[in-house]
Amino acid sequence: MERALYYETLSDQRVRCTLCPHYCSISQGQRGNCKVRMNRDGILFTDVDGKYSALNLDPIEKKPLYHFYPGSAILSLGTKGCNLRCTFCQNHEMSQAVPGEYPYMRLLSDEEILEMASESPNCIGLxxxxxxxxxxxxxxxxxxxxxxxxxxxxxxxxxxxxxxxPLDELLEYIDAFNIDLKAFRRGFYRKYTHSQLDPVLGTLKQVRKSGKHLEVTHLLIPELNSDAKVFEELVAWIAGELGSDTVFHLSRYFPAYLLLNEPTPLDLLYRFYDIAKEHLNYVYLGNVNTRFGSDTSCLHCGQTLVRRFDYRVEVTGLEKGRCTTCKNQIFVC
Ligand code: SF4
Structure with a gap:
């Protein structure tokens, strides 16, 4: 176990973790909401330091990032634990694992991981x-x-x-973010994720202000966040606060973990796609096997720049992030 960053000591050997907006107050021998930060004798430790549950070379489009080095690969890694409790989590085996569960953790040094990244074909990083x-x-x-x-x-x-x-510290090193905006109602965040909406909006604004690359994902769940008016507020907020060129991924929901609603009907997904397109220039569909809502065209001259289908990517009209016809800068690469 490694000593954690971002916490304060309290009386009676308690500590307060200041890493995320839960600000967990943790007694001796107990863990925070994320289950991976633990108080031992008045010191906060992380028990996932250098231990990884998954390590894969993925297409960058799978993150999803569509305007950041299109067609490249990235070595992707995760551990276990999460500070949210989403009832619809797609990765709940690792995110919601309780201590002692999920034994498939692999101890790897930073150097071993970096070596894998530099030896992997077409890999841009981590x-x-x-x-x-x-x-x-x-x-x-x-x-x-x-x-x-x-x-x-x-x-x-x-x-x-x-x-x-802590986000400021990360912004020195992280080049691109995909941030999940799950809904635009505080009640949704409270009820279905056990967290709050406002800090997520604050993070989105902080990342945008930093100038780092930002894409936003939204999972459309029938009956939970499928009110068209609220969705329009969400995309209008993104356009107003983050800019209408913000890349937006609208993903189809499938039953997972504790939520067994029917998958998002395709006609609903397409209707919400149209709403998003009224406010945002780059809207893509996720978790669907269709060409619709997957390619990128130049906003200025209309040339198709990138074609995508099922993580197969064909870069057709792009050079150093610019449209080859009108030189409009659209991508980071
Ligand atoms: S959930 Fe985890 S990261 Fe967030 S404050 Fe609690 S212990 Fe810290």
Missing amino acids: AYTYNEPTVFFESMISLARKVKQEGLQNVMVTNGYINSD
């Missing part, structure tokens, strides 16, 4: 993903520093539930 990377902050920041020293890229796929000081 993605911190699968479970919430905030809860393995110490491993992530250590790796991210070394990744930048090697001239590679860092990607964080996150629920955005992190406090602004």
Whole structure:
């Protein structure tokens, strides 16, 4: 176990973790809400330092990031634990594992991981993903520093539930973020994720202000967040606060973990796609096997720049992130 960053000591050997907006007050021998940060004798430790549950070379489109080095691969890793309790979590085996559960953890040094990244074909760097990377902050920041020293890229796929000081520290090293905006109602966040909406909106604004690459994902769940008016508020907020060029991934829901609603009907997904397109320039569909809502065309001249189908990517009209016809800059690469 490694000593954790971001906590304060309280009386009676209690500590308060200041990494995320839960601000867990943790008694001696107990763990925080994420189950991976533990108080031992008045000191906060992380028990996922350097221990990984998954390590895969993925297409960058799988994160999903569509405007960041399209067609490249990224070595993606995760540990276990999460600071949210989403009833519809797609990775609940690792994110909601209780201590002692999920024994498939592999101890790896930063150097071993970096060697794998540099030896993997077409690999641009590391993605911190699968479970919430905030809860393995110490491993992530250590790796991210070394990744930048090697001239590679860092990607964080996150629920955005992190406090602004640790996020500021990460912003020195993380090049691109995909942030999940699960809904636009405080009640949804409270009831279905056991967290709050406002800190996530704060994270989105902080990342946008930093100038780092940002894409946003939203999972459309029938009956839970499928009110068209609220959805329109959500995409209008993104356009107003983050900019209408913010890349937006609208994903189809499938039953998972504790939520067994029917999958999102395709006609509902397409209707919400149309609403999003009224406010945002780059909207893509996720978790669907269709060409519709997957390609990128230049906003200025209309040329098709990237074609995508089922993680197969064909870059057709792009050079150094610019449209080859009108030179409009659209991508980071
Ligand atoms: S990171 Fe974990 S321990 Fe720290 S405040 Fe968040 S949920 Fe609590």
